[in-house]
Amino acid sequence: MADQRPTRPTGLSMFFPAYNDGGTIASLVILAVQVAGG
């Protein structure tokens, strides 16, 4: 029987633990999307 377990997509997950980073979070998200290839 074939393996029915769900598979995760390949690629890269990025996460940003934020607290009072309102001055930098926007530019970082934009840059991260660009760096990640988007």
Place this chain on the structure above:
Amino acid sequence: MLIVDDASPDGTGQIADAYAAANRARVQVLHRTGKRGLGLSYIDGMRRRAANRCHAHLPDGRRPLAQSGRCSATARTRPNRADFVIGSRYVAGGRIENWPLHRRMLSAFANRYIRADHAAGDRATARAASAAGRREALERLPLASIRSDGYAFIVELAWEASRAGLRCAEVPITFVERREGASKLSSGVIVESAIVPWRLAARPEIDLK
């Protein structure tokens, strides 16, 4: 891409929501209640990872994202592919820019302090805040048992990674003084950073490999 926000009073969560609304396919926001600490933020992010590689990065603008991306690249590139990678200003090629002398001295002392603790010293770099790893490797780490919650979280995470037999690596990053926002280096964070190496050194060696 996941932004973990601890109900920042400066509106970080709302800014993140706006970008997530504009890019739902790639950006998500996890709103947590109150300030729950850096360590739990890392753990929540690592548990929700979707891809086969995971990259954590503090969004305070002090570590260039492109340089930090070397962490992920090192976790991907053969033949020297590492399981767990941290960005460090204290390896060859790493630098600190625009820091006042007292911050340089505190940081250098903290790094030497941790490395001087033999049990933790070859397993951790003080206050690294960019980290990446492969999914299969991160799943071997006992995240639930990690107690550090400030910058020492990465020290303990690196220690656990080494204890689990993961191939660990450090890559150089340039660290710059923040241009916006306030430092999160509180007295509590400093005390925790002083205690963690000794707490780790006192733990019994259990072979997790």
